[in-house]
Amino acid sequence: MKAAVVGGGVIGGGWAARFLLNGWDVAVFDPDPEAARKIGEVLAQARAALPRLYDVALPPEGRLDYAGSLAEAVADADWVQESVPERLNLKHRVLAEIGAAAPADAVVGSSTSGFRPSELTAKGDRAIVAHPFNPVYLLPLVELVGDAETCASAAQTLRGIGMYPLHVKREIDAHIADRLLEAVWREALWLVKDGIATTEEIDEAIRMGFGLRWAQMGLFETYRIAGGEAGMRHFLAQFGPALQWPWTKLMDVPDLDDALIDQIAAQSDAQSGALGIRDLERKRDANLVAILRALKVEDAGAGAVLRAHEAGMTRG
Ligand SMILES: NC(=O)c1ccc[n+]([C@@H]2O[C@H](COP(=O)([O-])OP(=O)(O)OC[C@H]3O[C@@H](n4cnc5c(N)ncnc54)[C@H](O)[C@@H]3O)[C@@H](O)[C@H]2O)c1
Structure with a gap:
């Protein structure tokens, strides 16, 4: 399985670690030249912490790639997680690019802390809110908001990587x-x-x-x-x-x-x-x-x- 992490800051880095340490391949796209260093540091923290939660060995770590473009990162992805800064016009731009390049059946989750799914999808692009908590590699909660069927299949995937999906049934600013x-x-x-x-x-x-x-x-x-x-x-x-x-x-x-x-x-x-x-x-x-x-x-x-x-x- 492959996850694409678009925006590799505090939250994107945490998502990358969560997926990788649960055996997924991960491709990151982030234009920041420092992104690889920052994600490396998050990963080191996650490698030290996450296995201590378990009495069994985690699956072998997946492969981490830094993609040169968003389209390259999301190609063949099963899950695309958008974690760019909290600005609606930027989210719209990035979601449009994801929509154009990601497989049609990939879940597109947004880490947004505040925007409703109807705001994210106002320009016609698909996305559900998949709002995690820092550090994403340790805290299980992910609030899912949006299309019920997509949220249901997303929930199954998230359970597979040790998370707790909470389906927020009515959208409100800032979720629950x-x-x-x-x-x-x-x-x-x-x-x-x-x-x-x-x-x-x-x-x-x-x-x-x-x-x-x-x-x-x-x-x-x-x-x-x-x-x-x-x-x-x-x-x-x-x-x-x-x-x-x-x-x-x-x-x-x-x-x-x-x-x-x-x-x-x-x-x-x-x-x-x-x-x-x-x-x-x-x-x-x-x-x-x-x-x-x-x-x-x-x-x-x-x-x-x-x-x-x-x-x-x-x-x-
Ligand atoms: N920080 C938190 O505690 C927290 C918790 C839950 C959700 N969130 C949400 O997660 C999202 C990201 O927040 P953060 O705290 O990680 O921010 P951040 O500033 O740490 O990271 C954002 C990253 O996005 C990158 N970026 C900017 N433009 C981009 C583009 N066009 N394509 C790809 N990458 C781009 C930046 O270089 C940066 O590395 C926001 O929507 C925020 O609301 C944050």
Whole structure:
């Protein structure tokens, strides 16, 4: 199998590494004379990290070529991943070139963080959004947005290279994850601007607490547990009104009416209702222990706190 990576910066380099280390041949096109050096550095990082996730050997690495033209890169490709800078007119130009030269049955994915598929395809060229997360060779999530059939076949390919495709069924600006991150980012910027917290304090507030919860259960399952035995409905009753309090006055919030409560409670039931609260707690705790042990090995974040604590206990 062959992937063409068009635009080999931070994200394109990560895609190249993800495909190569999973046995695909990769052709990169990037007019930057420094592209090969930069991708070489990303690849070295990926070679050091990705195999450590697995207890089995990865397939033999594919072949990496730097193409002299976009047309050469995409010829015979099964997958074309566009990762050029986030400018719509540039994306249109590049997608038109890809459309003219790539095999008709190749998936054309765009790494765009913000544009909707209908914006990418407005000039008549084919593409779906295949939005990854940095580092692409380690983080599994790819948001897929666009034609459902293409997304379904793309999802199968992505699973084959160890990724987690999330089909975003209705297009919106910035898809799902960046919309969530944008909200946290906006609040963090206000906290810094208003002199409430430093960037370091904000990072500690995330990585010492809810960041660990998010890494293993996300938002709704975490809050379901926070609602105790009465679950999600109780959680919404207890904390829903706080959305109207002054400490979240910086943005419009949805009206938490009965319809929205029913919707969230039902979705939470469908997502997590098969397990009782204690089962969920056990699962959460086992996840947290595993994450903390991993962080301890790296002496990072909450794992560094654990290490120092252990060292103190050993000395004392
Ligand atoms: N950086 C992130 O965290 C992140 C995460 C997810 C998605 N994205 C998206 O990925 C895309 C690329 O972002 P990035 O951060 O890798 O940018 P980047 O600036 O690191 O890389 C862009 C690369 O595209 C190359 N390029 C420019 N014009 C080109 C052309 N005509 N043909 C081929 N290559 C060309 C540049 O030389 C550069 O190497 C954007 O759409 C961005 O929204 C970025």
